[in-house]
Amino acid sequence: MKTLHNIFFLLLAFIVVSCGGSTENNGTYPAKVKISGTLDGQKEGTQIILYTIQGVGGKKNVAEATTNAKGAFTLEYTVPKIGLYTLNIGNQAEELLVLETKDLKVENNGEFFKVTGSKENDxxxxxxxxxxxxxxxxxxxxxxxxxxxxxxxxxxxxxxxxxxxxxxxxxxxxxxxxxxxxxxxxxxxxxxxxxxxxxxxxxxxxxxxxxxxxxxxxxxxxxxxxxxTMVGAEAMPITLPSPQGETIALESFRGKYVMIDFWASWCRPCRMENPNVLKAYTKYKDKGFEVYGVSIDRDAEAWKGAIAQDHISWTQVLDADGEVAKQYGVEGIPFTLLLDQEGKIIAKNLRGDALEKKLEELLGK
Incomplete structure (x- = not known):
């Protein structure tokens, strides 16, 4: 398959290790399974490694085998429950597969590999x-x-x-x-x-x-x-510390149009967007517009330094452990939400002139 690594890394955007019940998908767990095959073009000793997917960007080696002189291999593993795994074949391919209670077969056509043996993998x-x-x-x-x-x-x-x-x-x-x-x-x-x-x-x-x-x-x-965080939803409460150490609640700005701006000092696109935010804030802050900047920096000093360097004059708070960003489903920054005067989301990810145009629509020129 041409998409092996594409699909693998796509999944790692939010996948964590599964664990849970012992009887799912009509199977009984733990289950001893075999993954085997005879692979064309593979020399003797080609390493086959089975990985579980662990957290964002992580994986764990749980079983290994090597091919014999005919390219054949058999890998055995006790599956704790149904789950997603990857099979690394001689560092040539990283095949995504589902492991449950059934034995699986691996075949190849040149550089393209395929895992079969269960409905899930089909x-x-x-x-x-x-x-x-x-x-x-x-x-x-x-x-x-x-x-x-x-x-x-x-x-x-x-x-x-x-x-x-x-x-x-x-x-x-x-x-x-x-x-x-x-x-x-x-x-x-x-x-x-x-x-x-x-x-x-x-x-x-x-x-x-x-x-x-x-x-x-x-x-x-x-x-x-x-x-x-879809348009029309009410923004979830946020209360975080400012650079001066005082806690500032998002709700304290009710009655104003507020843009929640998730960013960080190390995020170059965020820093490049700050001048646009500054321009809009300077123009509309006296007309009922506020920016509630939420930094996900872990280094508070780097955060404070970026505030000074970028001449940020709007409200800033620090989400050092990333809990608020996680609650808001932030997968990448910059990430912004524009709220109305009652705290409902009316727009997302306005960039450049788009923010100023929206504010002009709401608050006039």
């Missing part, structure tokens, strides 16, 4: 093929855009492709009907807010099928955070 292969197809089409359009004399027409093709992919993912989610591999399919949704109804329905099925699974609970939690 569904995962179907997902990979779908992802490959749309990725290939997207790459072709990128090349066409670079050489086209009618780039607007190519952009229309991009939009059509995105709509097609959105429809295909929704159809796939319905087909999977809450299978464990649905966790992978959710990552293929680009417009999460626009697809929230189908996401909510899918998560409900996952929670019903795997009620004690910590990965399912973690994913559900991340989407609940997304729901809480």
């Amino acid at each position: 569904q995962l292969n179907e997902l990979k093929d779908m992802y490959d197809s749309f990725t290939e089409k997207g790459n072709e359009l990128q090349q066409e855009y670079a050489t086209s004399e009618n780039q607007a027409a190519v952009l229309e093709k991009f939009k059509k492709l995105q709509d097609e992919q959105k429809g295909a993912v929704k159809a796939m989610l319905k087909k999977l009907d809450g299978a464990y591999v649905t966790l992978v399919a959710l990552n293929f949704i680009q417009d999460k807010e626009g697809s929230f109804d189908v996401i909510s329905e899918t998560i409900q099925k996952l929670e019903t099928n795997f009620p004690q699974d910590s990965l399912v609970m973690e994913v559900a939690k991340s989407y609940n955070a997304l729901k809480s």
Whole structure:
């Protein structure tokens, strides 16, 4: 599969190690399973490593095997419960797979590897093929855009492709009907807010099928955070310390339009955006606009230094342990939310002139 590493790192955006109940997916756990295969083109001694996915960006080696002179191998592992794993094959591929109670087979066609032996992995292969197809089409359009004399027409093709992919993912989610591999399919949704109804329905099925699974609970939690920051939702309470050590509550600015601005001193895009925020704040602070800057810096001195360097004059608080950012589902910074006078979210991630234009609409020139 061409998407091995793409899918793997996509999942690491929010995946944590699963642990939970002992009888899920009609299997009995712990379960002893074998992963085996005879691989073409692999020399004797090629190392096969099974990893569990651990936290953001992490994984743990749980079992190993090596190929014999014919390229054959058998890897044995006791599965504590159904979960997502990766199989590293001689550092040539990192295959994502689902482990449950069934033995699995690995086969290859040159550099492309495939894991089979269970319905979950058959569904995962179907997902990979779908992802490959749309990725290939997207790459072709990128090349066409670079050489086209009618780039607007190519952009229309991009939009059509995105709509097609959105429809295909929704159809796939319905087909999977809450299978464990649905966790992978959710990552293929680009417009999460626009697809929230189908996401909510899918998560409900996952929670019903795997009620004690910590990965399912973690994913559900991340989407609940997304729901809480959608336009129309009321912003969650925040109370954090200022550079002077006094606690400042977001709610204290009710009656004003407030932009919550998640940032950090080490975030270059954040720092580049600060002059735009300063311009808007200077123009509208006397007309009922406030900025509530939430830094996720761990180094308070670096945070204070950036405040001085960027001439930040609006309210600043520090979320050093990242708990507030986690509650708000912040996956990347800068991340901003514009609130109305009652504390409801009316816009997200306004950048550059977009913020000033929105404030002009709300507060006049």
